[in-house]
Amino acid sequence: xxxxxxxxxxxxxxxxxxxxxxxxxxxxxxxxxxxxxxxxxxxxxxxxxxxxxxxxxxxxxxxxxxxxxxxxxxxxxxxxxxxxxxxxxxxxxxxxxxxxxxxxxxxxxxxxxxxxxxxxxxxxxxxxxxxxxxxxxxxxxxxxxxxxxxxxxxxxxxxxxxxxxxxxxxxxxxxxxxxxxxxxxxxxxxxxxxxxxxxxxxxxxxxxxxxxxxxxxxxxxxxxxxxxxxxxxxxxxxxxxxxxxxxxxxxxxxxxxxxxxxxxxxxxxxxxxxxxxxxxxxxxxxxxxxxx
Numbered sequence: 001x002x003x004x005x006x007x008x009x010x011x012x013x014x015x016x017x018x019x020x021x022x023x024x025x026x027x028x029x030x031x032x033x034x035x036x037x038x039x040x041x042x043x044x045x046x047x048x049x050x051x052x053x054x055x056x057x058x059x060x061x062x063x064x065x066x067x068x069x070x071x072x073x074x075x076x077x078x079x080x081x082x083x084x085x086x087x088x089x090x091x092x093x094x095x096x097x098x099x100x101x102x103x104x105x106x107x108x109x110x111x112x113x114x115x116x117x118x119x120x121x122x123x124x125x126x127x128x129x130x131x132x133x134x135x136x137x138x139x140x141x142x143x144x145x146x147x148x149x150x151x152x153x154x155x156x157x158x159x160x161x162x163x164x165x166x167x168x169x170x171x172x173x174x175x176x177x178x179x180x181x182x183x184x185x186x187x188x189x190x191x192x193x194x195x196x197x198x199x200x201x202x203x204x205x206x207x208x209x210x211x212x213x214x215x216x217x218x219x220x221x222x223x224x225x226x227x228x229x230x231x232x233x234x235x236x237x238x239x240x241x242x243x244x245x246x247x248x249x250x251x252x253x254x255x256x257x258x259x260x261x262x263x264x265x266x267x268x269x270x271x272x273x274x275x276x277x278x279x280x281x282x283x284x285x286x287x288x289x290x291x292x
Contacts (some may be wrong), residue, residue, distance in 0.1 A: 019220065023185040024225035024271060025232075027178045028263050033234045034171055035259035041167055043255075045160045049125035050081055052153060056116040056137065059144040067114070070142045074116065079124035079133055084117040113144070127153055179270055186218065186274035194282045201283060211279050218275035219268050226267035230260050 043244070056074075058067060060230045074083045086094075092112055120130070126148050190197075193214075200210050237256075 001071060020189045021221050021225050021228070024182055024222060024267065025228040027181045027185075027269050028226055028229035029232055030068070030174060031266060032229050032259060032263050033175055033180050033236075036233065036237075038171060039255045039259060041164065045164070046122040048156060048160070049122040050119055052120060052125050053119065053148070054118040054130065054133070054155065055147040056118060056143055057145040058114040058116065059142055060113060062114075062142045066142050070140055071116065073140075074118060074137070077133070079129060081119045081121045083119070085114070087114045088112045089104055111215055125153065126157055136164065148244060167253060182270045183274040183277075186271060187278045188274065190214065190278035190282065197279060197282045198227070207280075207283055210283065211276065214275050214279050215272055218271040222267035222269075222271035223264065225271075226264045229263055229267075233260070252292070 071083055071085055074080050120133075124130070124133070130148060130150075134148075137143055138146055197210055201207075219276065
């Protein structure tokens with residue numbers, strides 16, 4: 001009979017531990033997904049900014065050598081990520097492909113001009129930096145005109161800043177909720193061990209001696225829960241990249257590794273702190289309060 005009671009108690013304890021790990025893993029999964037969203041938001045912001053095109057129309061009388069020298073000067077500019085030179089012949093071929101007919105033969109001449117497509121670095125993709133760059137490059141005799149959509153750039157930067165603030169606010173709220181959920185889960189798990197804690201205290205065990213195994217188990221549970229969350233996140237990333245191959249442009253494996261390491265740290269830290277306070281609470285309680 002005694003062996004049956006011990007076995008039944010052991011099964012209940014294992015059930016509590018398993019449910020605790022699963023609950024913590026689900027909360028960490030939410031935090032991990034938010035971390036991935038933050039990483040994607042930053043990369044997406046840079047991707048959008050670095051695909052804003054600054055068009056430089058080349059003077060028709062410019063020599064090819066001067067044009068190439070000007071391109072080297074552009075590429076050396078710290079604000080420029082890359083440049084693409086499109087001469088009038090290439091521009092005509094591209095437009096012919098888009099239209100599906102040879103407009104040059106129809107008109108009798110090529111009305112297009114040679115241009116540079118200039119892509120800026122993300123930190124310089126704002127009207128202030130672009131105006132300064134425009135003033136600088138407009139002095140070159142090769143340049144006929146510099147064209148860009150200032151209203152579009154303002155709109156992109158404004159929307160990106162707004163979305164960033166919303167994501168940060170949501171992240172802070174979710175972090176608070178996650179800490180509360182993990183704390184409540186740990187407290188419920190420790191609640192089932194309250195009589196064991198008090199029994200150890202009554203036979204003379206010190207507080208640190210009683211806390212030690214609970215803290216070790218908490219760290220182990222946090223570690224296991226974090227690994228479960230990371231595995232699910234990795235599976236989600238692999239599936240997303242398979243279904244949407246274009247998402248690879250947003251992948252930054254170094255930043256993703258920071259998210260995964262962060263999950264491990266958060267999982268161990270929060271479970272450890274919550275366990276410390278939960279065990280300390282039952283150590284302070286009088287025996288008759290344990291039945292409430």
